[in-house]
Structures are given as structure tokens and as C-alpha cells.
Amino acid sequence: MQLTKRFDTIDALRGIAIVWMTAFHFCFDLNQFTYIKQNFYTDPFWTAQRTVIVSLFVFCAGLSQAIAVHQSQSSQRFWKRWVQIAGCALLVSAASYWMYPKSFIYFGVLHGLAVMLIVCRLTSSWRLWLWPLGALAIAMPLIAVSAHNVGASIDFLNEKAFNWLGLISRKPITEDYVPLLPWLGVMWWGMAFGQLLLVRRSQWLTQSVPKMMVPAVLLGRWSLSWYMLHQPVMIGILMGLAAIKQS
Secondary structure, eight states: OOOOOOOHHHHHHHHHHHHHHHHHHHHHHHHHTTSSOOOTTTOHHHHHHHHHHHHHHHHHHHHHHHHHHHTTOOHHHHHHHHHHHHHHHHHHHHHHHHHOTTSOOSBOHHHHHHHHHHHHHHTGGGGGGHHHHHHHHHHHHHHHHHHHHHOSTTGGGGSTTTGGGOOOSSOOSOSOBOOHHHHHHHHHHHHHHHHHHHHHOHHHHHSOOOGGGHHHHHHHHTHHHHHHHHHHHHHHHHHHHHHHHHO
């Protein structure tokens, strides 16, 4: 099985996103346990952070795919990782249904990544076309809103069977929502940027990171494991504290 070489710079960037995500989720959990009172669904302070965090993860996934294709990563290696991501997505759906049955996660970041990785892999040869196509993908939800305003004939796109595409006029009730559009555009840009770096600025990828960033590199290499474990651990701790307070 052929393995691809990892670059500390990309893992460090992914690690930064993980630290930020963990802090964000901890604040969300504090809000759920009423230690703080914030609106994570509409307050721009929180919604903007979520957008940046998801963008970093998806962009890094595109970068990684550019490197994997460049290094001739085997299909077996790709599908092994894909099965891990898709399997974790199903676990997230099951766990969120247990906690939030009316707003469970049916197409969150892992679900989106599973679909986008396949599309990105199949379109890796498009190279420079990924830039304008990425821009179009990012703009499509805005175009869809205008189309919805013109007529009701496409209102079916708001239904759960189709809203994973992202061509909606109203956001679905769910705890995490990362549809194909606009996020495929971010991954396409990540892949296009990675291809550009490999051709023109490969030294940016191979340079060493400062010692203070080594923990971020390690987090970036174990991002999926951290993603799956950090919330159960934090929620468990807060539940324990709540039980102690009541005793």
C-alpha cells in the first residue's frame, strides 16, 4: 500500500482549526448547561466563527487531496480513509439523534466531507478550472435564494431529501449543516491552491514549523479521532459537574 507524505504545515493549520473548534464547542456546551447565555444560531459573533472553522477544515481537506493525487495515493488508501469518515458521520447522526431528536445532524461536516472528497477526487484533473468553478459553487446558494424568490416550483429543494445540496431558501432545523454547496467550492479552492503550491511554491509545504506549533501538528494528524472524542469528553465532564452540584 502506497502512503503519502504528510506536511507539517498543513497538519499545523488543521490543528489550529481543531483547537478553535474545541473552544467553540466548549462554549456551546457551557451554553447548553446554562453556565453562559448565548445565541449560537443567530449571533454573528458565533456564526462567523463557525464559518471560519468549517472553512479551514474543508480547505485543508482540499489541500490534502491535491497532495494525495500528486503523490499517486492508491485508491485503496483513499477509500479506507473515506470509510472512516463516512462511518464517523453515521455515528454523529446516531449520537445527535439521541441528544437532539428534533434537530439531529443528518448532513453535518463529516457527511459533507464524505461527499465532497469523492467529487474532489474525480475532478482533480480540472486544475485551473477549479478556481472559477469554486467561485460558482460558493455563489450558488445566493443564486438559489433569488431563484426561490422568483417562483415556488423549486421549493422541493428545501426538503430534507434535497437540502444537502445547499440550494435552499430557508435553513433546516439541525445542529450542524454543511451542504455540498457552497462548501464544495472551498474544497475546490483548497485543491487548486495545493496544486499551485506543489508546482510553484513547494518549499512552503516542506518547511519546518516552529517548536511551539508541534502540538498543533500532532492534533492535525489525529483530527478525526479528536473530532469524535472531544465532545463526549467535554459533555461528560459538564454532566459530572452538574451531578456534583445537585448532590
